[in-house]
Amino acid sequence: MHSPGRAAWMIAVAAAAAFLATFNETFLNVAFTPIMEDFNVDVNTVQWLTTGYLLVAAVFVPVSNVLYHRFPTRPLFVAVVAIMVVGSVVGALAPTFSVLLIARLLQAIGTGLLTPIGMNITLAVSPREKLGLNMGIMAAMTTLGPSLAIVLSGALLTVAPWTTLMWVFGGLTLIVLLAGAIALRNVAELGRQVLDILSFLLVAVGLVGILYGVSSAFSGTALYAGVSAVIGLLALWMFVIRQRRIEHPLIDLRPFSSAPFVFGVLMTMLGLLFVFAMNVTIPLFLQAAHGMAPLGASLALAPGILLTVVMGPVAGRLFDRHGGRWSIPLGFLIMAVFVTLVGVAAGYSSILLFALLYIPAVLATAFVIGPSQTFALSHLDRETSPHGVTVVSTSFQIAGCVGTSLAAGIYGALTTANLNAGNNEFDSLLTGFRGAVVLVVVTSLIGILLAFLAYRSAQSQRSTDTAQSPENTVESIMKSDVYALSSDQTVLEALQTFAERGISGAPIIDTDGSLAGFLSDGDVMRYLSAAHPSSTSIYSYAIGADEDLEQAMSDLAGLNVMKLATHDVLTIDVGSSIADAVAAVSDAHIKKVPVVRGENGQVVGIVSRSAINRLAIAGYLHTRGEAPQMADATAR
Template identity: 35%
Template sequence: MEVQRNEKQFSVIPIMISLLLAGFIGLFFETALNMAFSDLMQVFQINASTVQWLTTGYLLTIGVLVPISALLIQWFSTRKLFITSVVFSILGSISAAIAPNFSLLLIGRMLQAIGTGILLPLMYNVVLVIIPPKKRGTAMGLIGLVMMTSLALGPAISGLVVETLSYHWLFWLAIPFYVIALLCSVFYMQNVSTITKPKIDLLSILLSTVGFGGIVYGFSGVGQTEGTSIAIVTIIIGILSLLLFSIRQFSIKSPIVNLKAFKQPMFALGTLTVVINMIIILTANLLLPIYLQDGMGYTALVAGLILLPGGILNGIMSPITGRLFDRFGPRWLVISGFFIAFVVLWIFSNVESSTSVEVIITQYMCLMLGTSMVMMPVQTNGLNQLDTELYPHGSAIINTMQQVAGAIGTATAATMMTMGQQNYLSGITDPTTPENIVVSLTSGVQNAFIFAMVVSIIGLVLAFFIKRVKVED
C-alpha cells in the first residue's frame, strides 16, 4: 500500500509496522512494572510514594523530552530519530536489568523513557503526514489497538514473570523485541518529515525542563511527612518556568513548540480532554495492582489476569471508535465515555477487600470502555484542525501534556493514597496489626479514586463543548 502526499510516496504498511512494534514495546513498560511494585517495595525497603517514581519518573522524562520533539523532527530524519529511540530503549533495558539498587533501576527506566519520548510524537507526526485526514480516525484507532493491547498485556505478563522468575527478567525479555524493531527500522523506515533545521533556543529548552520537572516533582512530594514545603516551592517554580516558556515561544522566530496551535479551539479542548483521560487511566492502573495484591491478597500473576480483560477491551475498542469517529464525529462518543468513567470511578471509590473478583473485572472493563471512547476521537479531531506546518508541534503538545498529566495524576493518586493510610492509622491504638493495615490501604485507595472521579466530572462537562472539525483530503 502506497500513499502519495506532498509529492512524496510512502510505503504505509512497512512504516506503520516498524512504528507500532516499537510503540507496543515502549508502552508495555508504562504498566508492566506496576505488578512488581509490591516486591520492589520489599526488596529495596521503600514505600508506595517512592516506588511510584518508577512510573512518575518514566512519564516525567517523556514529558520533559517530548516538548523538544518538534525541534528534533525538523533537525533529524525520521529514520535517524527512530533508530535513536530504539537504541536508548535497549540501553535502558540493560541498565534496569542489572541494577543493584533502586536509584540505578530508576535511571534505567528513564533511559527507556528517552526512547519512548522520541518515538511517540514521531509516530503521530508520521501518521499525520502519510494518512489522508478522512482516514486518520481509523489509523489512530489502529495505533490505539496496538498500544492499549500493550498496556493490557503489561500487568498480566509482568505478573507471570515476577511470580515465576524475577522483575529483572521483564527487562531482559524485552531486549530481543527491541532488536527486532531496530532491524525493521534499518530495512523499512522511510524519511517522512522535511528537515528545515530551525534555530535552537537553549533558554526555551531550559525553561521547559524546569517547568515540567518542577511541577511533577512537586506533586510527588506533596502530602509526605517531610519535604512538603519544598514540594510546594518546586511546584511554584515549575509553574513560573512554564509561564516564561510560553511567553518566550510567542516572542521568538523559531519556537521550540509553536503554541499558536492553541488558537484552534478544538485542538485546545482536545488536548485538555486527553490530559483528563490520561489521569484517569494511569490513576486506575497504579491503584488497582497495589490494592489487588496488598489489600485483597492476590498474587502478581492473578492481579494481572484480573486487569487483562479490561485492557484488551480497550485495545479492541480503539479501531472501532476510530471508525465511529470517521463516520459520526467525536462529541457523543466522548460524552458517553466520560459518563461511563464517572459511574465506574464512583463505584471504585467504595471498593472493599471483600469485593469479588467478578465485580473488579467488570468495573475495570467498563472503565477501559469509557476511556477508549475518549482518547482517539478527541486527539484526532484536535489534530485535524491544525495546518500542515503545525503537525510536529501539535503532536509534541498533545504527547507532552498526556505524559506529564499521567505523571501528575499518578503522583497525586499515590500521595492521596498515602495520606488516607496515614490519617486512618493515626486514629487507632494499634496501627501495626494486619487488619488495620488492610483497612488503612482501603481508605487510601478510596480517597484516590474519589480524586479520579472528580477529574472525570470535569471531562464530562468539557465533552459537551466538542464539535467535529471538517477536513478535506
C-alpha cells in the first residue's frame, strides 16, 4: 500500500508519460513539408512517419502486459522511456529518411509499451473513490498530447529547423525518465510471464494488415488495401483461437466476456476517432482553403485543447459521483451538434467563429473518452484489469490510425473528385472537409446508441451479480426500515421525526412515491445560522436557553422541507457493490445515501457510513479469529 503523497507522485509520472506517448504521435505532422524537401521524398512516403508509428505502437501494446508482470515497475518504466530518448537522438541526427523512419519506429515501441504501463500504475495506486478522477486525468493527457503537439510544433517550426522537434522531445522524455526513476515503486504482482512469439507475430500481422488496409484504402490501391485487410482479419482470427488454447496467452480474452467492458472500449475509440480526425483535417483545410500559416491553423485548435485539459478531471469527478449514464451520451450529442455547426461555419470567412464553435465540440470529448474508459475498466476484476488495460491501450492506437486515415482519405478523395468535376478549389476543399465532418457526426450518433446499450448491459450484469452473490451488495448492509419524510411536511415536523427516531436525516418522498430530496439536521443548522444567527445553536434548548430560539422555531413550523432539502440527491442502486457504497459516501463526504431499486427510483433503504465501518471492523476481527460481539451491521 502506498501513501497518498507517494501515490499522487506516481500518478503524475504516469500521466506525464501518457502525455508524451500520445504527444509524439502527431508532433512531426506539421514538419512533413521541410522533411520532404530535406530528404527528397513525396507525401505518400513521408506519411509513414505517422502511419508506421501508429502501427508499431499498436503491435507492441499487447507485449506490455507480459513485461509489466515480469519486471519491477521502476526499471521497466525507465528502460521503456530510454528507448524513446534513443529514438529521439537518432532521429535528430538522421542522415537519410530511412534512418529517420527507424528512429520513429523506436519511439513507437516506447509509446506502445508506455501508455498501458502508465494506465496500470494508475489503476494499481488509485483509491477506489478517486479512480474516475485519476483516469480522467490520464484521458485528458492522452487527448491533450496529439492535439497540443500540432500547436507546439507549429510554433517551433517558425523559429527553428524540424530537427529541433526531435531534440525537444528527447529532452522532455529524459525529464520523465528521471522523474520515474525517483518517484516510482513496484506496483505489479510479478511472476514468470511467458511471451508467446507466435501470438506476437499473429497480432502484429493482424493489426498491421487491418490498419494498413484502412490507411491505403483512399490512395488508389483498393485491391492491395482489401487483400491487406483480409490477411489482417485472418491473422487476428488465428490469434484469438491460439489465445484460448495456450497456457500463457499474450492477451487474456476474459475481459471480452463483459459486455459493459466491450461497450466502454468502443465508446472510447469513437471519442478518440473524433479527436484524431479533426486534428488532421482542420489544419489541412484552414491552410489550403483559407491560406493560413501552419501555426495559425494550429492555434485555431488551441483554446478547445487547453480547456479540455481542465475538463478531463472534472468529468472524471462527475463520473465518480453520478456515473456516466447521461453525461456520456450528452457528450456525444454535443460533439455531433457543434461539429456540424463547424462544418457550416467552414464555408464562411470568419475563422474566429469557426474556432469558437469547435471549442464545445472538443470539450465534449472529455465527457466521453475518460468516463468511457473508466466505465470499461471498472467492470473488470483485479485479475483481468491489466488485460483490459492492454485492450484499451491498443484501441488508442487503432482509433488514432483509423481516425486519421479515414478523415484524411475522405477529405482528399472528395476534394479530388470535385476538382476533377470542374468545381473551384475552395468549394472542392469545403466539400472534402464537410465529408470528414459527416464521418465524425455519424460516429458520434453511433456513440449515443452505444452509451444507452452500455448502461443497459451494466444493469443486467449487476442484476446477475446480485442474484449470484447478494452478500457483496449494498442490499446486504442497508437499513431497509426507512424513516422517510413527505414533501408536504414542515421542517419543524421533520426535526420532531429526527428526535423521535434518533436519526440525523431522512429522504423526502413525493406524492407519487418517488425520491424528491434529502433533509439532514446539518441543512437545518445552516439555515438557522444564516436566517437566525442570534439563535446560535438549536442545542440551546438542551441547557434551557430557549428564548432566542422561539422565533426560529416558529419560522421552521411554517417552512416546507423542500425549501431546505438537497434536491440533487446522490443515490445508489440496491444491486451495487459495497465498494460502490464506500466510494459514494467517501467521495461526497456524506453520512448516508438513499438506496433505490431499478429505473423507477423507488427508495428501498439507506446505507450509512457507520454500517460500512461496522462491516469493515467485523471483517477485520473475523480474519484475526475474533468473533465480534456487536450489533448487526445493518442496524442504524
